[in-house]
Amino acid sequence: MSNDIMSDEIKQDDLKVLMFNPFKAWKNMYFVSEEALTAITRKAVETTMFANSVDVILNSYLQYLKLQNEVSNYIAETLPFSSHRDTARVAKMLTALENKVDHLDEELFTELYDLKEDTAAILESITPVPANVSGEVEAGLAEQMNQQIKITEALLDKISGLELAMEEMKASLLELKAKPKPAARKSKKTTTE
Amino acid sequence: MERIFQAHSPGEAGEILQQNWEHWLMTTTRWREILSYDPRPATGCSPKETLWTKNKAQLYHYQTSSERRYRTPVLMIYALINRPYVLDLTPGSSLVEYLVNEGFDVYLLDWGEFEWEDRDITYADLVYDYIATAARKVARSAGSKEISIIGYCMGGTMSTLYAALFNRPVLKNLVYLAAPIDFNRAGTYDVWLKAPGYDPDRIADTMELVPKSFIDWGTRMLNPMANYWGTYTRLWKTLEEGKSVHFWKVLNKWSSDNVNFPGGAYRDWIRDFYQGNKLIKNQVILRGKRVQLQRIKANILAMVGLRDHIVMPHQTAAALTYLGGNDKTYMEFPVGHGGLVLGETARMQVFPEIAYWLGERSEILSEE
Numbered sequence: 001m002s003n004d005i006m007s008d009e010i011k012q013d014d015l016k017v018l019m020f021n022p023f024k025a026w027k028n029m030y031f032v033s034e035e036a037l038t039a040i041t042r043k044a045v046e047t048t049m050f051a052n053s054v055d056v057i058l059n060s061y062l063q064y065l066k067l068q069n070e071v072s073n074y075i076a077e078t079l080p081f082s083s084h085r086d087t088a089r090v091a092k093m094l095t096a097l098e099n100k101v102d103h104l105d106e107e108l109f110t111e112l113y114d115l116k117e118d119t120a121a122i123l124e125s126i127t128p129v130p131a132n133v134s135g136e137v138e139a140g141l142a143e144q145m146n147q148q149i150k151i152t153e154a155l156l157d158k159i160s161g162l163e164l165a166m167e168e169m170k171a172s173l174l175e176l177k178a179k180p181k182p183a184a185r186k187s188k189k190t191t192t193e
Numbered sequence: 194m195e196r197i198f199q200a201h202s203p204g205e206a207g208e209i210l211q212q213n214w215e216h217w218l219m220t221t222t223r224w225r226e227i228l229s230y231d232p233r234p235a236t237g238c239s240p241k242e243t244l245w246t247k248n249k250a251q252l253y254h255y256q257t258s259s260e261r262r263y264r265t266p267v268l269m270i271y272a273l274i275n276r277p278y279v280l281d282l283t284p285g286s287s288l289v290e291y292l293v294n295e296g297f298d299v300y301l302l303d304w305g306e307f308e309w310e311d312r313d314i315t316y317a318d319l320v321y322d323y324i325a326t327a328a329r330k331v332a333r334s335a336g337s338k339e340i341s342i343i344g345y346c347m348g349g350t351m352s353t354l355y356a357a358l359f360n361r362p363v364l365k366n367l368v369y370l371a372a373p374i375d376f377n378r379a380g381t382y383d384v385w386l387k388a389p390g391y392d393p394d395r396i397a398d399t400m401e402l403v404p405k406s407f408i409d410w411g412t413r414m415l416n417p418m419a420n421y422w423g424t425y426t427r428l429w430k431t432l433e434e435g436k437s438v439h440f441w442k443v444l445n446k447w448s449s450d451n452v453n454f455p456g457g458a459y460r461d462w463i464r465d466f467y468q469g470n471k472l473i474k475n476q477v478i479l480r481g482k483r484v485q486l487q488r489i490k491a492n493i494l495a496m497v498g499l500r501d502h503i504v505m506p507h508q509t510a511a512a513l514t515y516l517g518g519n520d521k522t523y524m525e526f527p528v529g530h531g532g533l534v535l536g537e538t539a540r541m542q543v544f545p546e547i548a549y550w551l552g553e554r555s556e557i558l559s560e561e
Contacts, residue, residue: 040418091309095247
C-alpha cells in the first residue's frame, strides 16, 4: 500500500511531494481501515444475534428500572412534598386548558367566518326598493332593516367581548407559563440520560 | 524512507518532517479544542415569528422582505427524533430559506422538548391537537383554503395520518422526504424491532418518557463506527486538510441534539407501525377514526435517498401505491437519510426540485 501512496506522490511534479510523508501514509492507511471497520460493524449489528443479545441487556435494565420506579414512587408518596408526578399533573392541566382555549378560538373563528359569509349573503339578497312601492311599505322595510342592523351590532358586541376575554385568557396563560416552575425533584428512574 | 532523501538533502528532509509533525500537533490540538469547548454554531437563523404555541410546541411563520409569489402556504412537519432546525440549518444550507426566497409562505411546526408531563402523548394527540390545529392556523394566516405539507422522516408519516383524517383546509400538495409509509423490510430496524425480546409496551410502561439517550443510541448504533468514531476522525481530517469545519460543527450540533420521546407515541410507533405495519393495511385508528390512505387525494411528491439506511427507498415509494390521488411523483437522489436536506445534493438538486414541483401546483398570488 505504501508503494501505491509513494507512486501517487511521485506523479505530482512538485519536488516537495517526492518526499515520502509518513503522516500522509498513516492517514491514508487509517481511513482505509476505518472504512473496512465501518462495513464490518454495520454487518454485525444487522444480525439477529446482536439484536437478541441487546434485548437481553435491555430487558434486564428494564427490570431494574421497574423496581427502582416502584421504590422511588413509594418513597415519593410518603414524603410531605410534591413529587415530579404532581408537577407533571399540573403541567398536564395547563396543556388541557390550552386545548380548551384552542377549541374556543377555533369555534369563534368559525362563527365569525360564518357570520361574515351570512352578512355578505344578506347584503346580496337586499335589492333596492322598487319605485312603485308605496311609502308605507318602504317605511316597514326600513324598520325591518334597522332591526336587523341592531341585531347584527349586538352580535358584533358579543363577539368583541368574547375576543377580549380570550385575549385576557391567553395573556394569563402566557404569564403563567413565564413564571418559574418549581424545580422537580430528580428521580433516578426518569433521568437515565 | 529512501525517497525522503531522493530530492532533498538530509537537512531539508528533517525540516519537512518537522513541519509535518508541527502541523499534525496543531490540528490535533484544534480538534481537541473544538470537541471540548468551542461554542455551538448558530442554527435556525431564518427570520421568523411564532404564530401559535401549545405546550412546548411552536408554529413558526418565516418572514421575508422579498415578494411572496404563492398564496398556498407550506407547512413543514418534522419527526420526533432530533430537532427540526435541520430544515433551517444555517444560511445557505436551509430548505426553509430556499423556499422563502422562491416566494413561498413557509411555516414550521417545532415539537419542542417533551418532558415528564408529556409522557402519555400519543400519535392521536399529535395529529388531532397539534398538526390539525397548526394546519388551520397556517391556512388562516395565509388567507388560503389550501395548504401544502412537507413531511420529513417520521413527520411524513404523521402528515399522512393527518391527511387521511382531515378535509379542511384542503391539503393540495404533500411532499415526503425520506418518510416511511410501508414498514416492511425496514433494514436494520426490521431485525431489531421485530426481535422476539423487543417489547415496546414493556419499554413504554417502564420508562414512560423514553429518554433521549435511548433514542440517540438506537439511531447511532445503526452505523456505530461512523457515528461514534468516524464523526470525530472526519473532523480531524477536515482540520488536517485545512478546510472549514463550520459545517461539521453545525451538523454535529444537530445530530447530538436529541429529544425525549413520549412513551405513548413510542408504543404506537413501534407496535403499530414497525411491528404491525398497520398504516398500509388501513388499520391505524386514531380517536375512533380509521386512517384510510385512499382518502388522501393530494398531489404527492416522494423523495428518497438511495443510500438511506434509516428509511429504505421502497418505504417512501409505497406512498405512490397506497395513497389516492392522480398526481404522484417519485424522485431518487444518491444520498443518505440526511442528504435530502443537508449538503450539496440537497442545495443543488433537492431544494430546486421541491420548489419547482410545489410552484407548479400552488396558487399564484395575483398582482393587486
